[in-house]
Amino acid sequence: MRKPLFLRIVEAVIANDVYFQQRRDATGRQGLSSLQKCTAAMRVLAYGTSVDAHDEYLRISKTVTGDALMKFVEGVISCFSQQYLRKPNDNDLARLLHVGEERGFPGMIGSIDCMHWEWKNCPNAWAGQFAGRSGKPTIILEVVASYELWI
Known part of the structure; x- marks a missing residue:
């Protein structure tokens, strides 16, 4: 940070x-x-x-x-x-829908992406619960992103 x-x-x-x-x-x-x-x-x-x-x-x-x-x-x-951490209001939704339509994605507010990240500092007691296919502990990051993050 x-x-x-x-x-x-x-x-x-x-x-x-x-x-x-x-x-x-x-x-x-x-x-x-x-x-x-x-x-x-x-x-x-x-x-x-x-x-x-x-x-x-x-x-x-x-x-x-x-x-x-x-x-x-x-x-x-x-x-x-x-x-x-607020829900989008009517103005936010209208703006996001308009931008999505301009970019060829009508009806899309944002996109969801998920990925597994290796958890280097996972506590030993939790390592088994969070073990991924690789056998190493991972966490799943889920993100909803809109174009505003790039501005």
């Missing part, structure tokens, strides 16, 4: 929840930074690891990582769901 995108997500999550704002604890010491909490949450999501896998690397306990993960996911949903 590129740094500007990561920082945009972090800034939105910080503005949404005071949990991610750096504060002093009861003894007066600086608490964990928002970058540490968001990095821990994103690493758990990206690598599929457990919450206690990052305690030495980021100096965060599994409790804080678990809390940060839950609050991070809730924050991303509340900050970005209106823009990225």
Whole structure:
């Protein structure tokens, strides 16, 4: 992930929840930074690891990582769901249908594509469940894409 995108997500999550704002604890010491909490949450999501896998690397306990993960996911949903996770409205559908018709695909809103990707960091306990024909763990990515992604 590129740094500007990561920082945009972090800034939105910080503005949404005071949990991610750096504060002093009861003894007066600086608490964990928002970058540490968001990095821990994103690493758990990206690598599929457990919450206690990052305690030495980021100096965060599994409790804080678990809390940060839950609050991070809730924050991303509340900050970005209106823009990225919404159903298309009538104007969106009309525009997509018009462009599809212009390109020779009448009645098409978007296209669906599926593919198997090798899951390098699949937890050992799940490897058997996700084994593909190659014997290696894979995940299936399903994407609905429209022409707007190329603009």
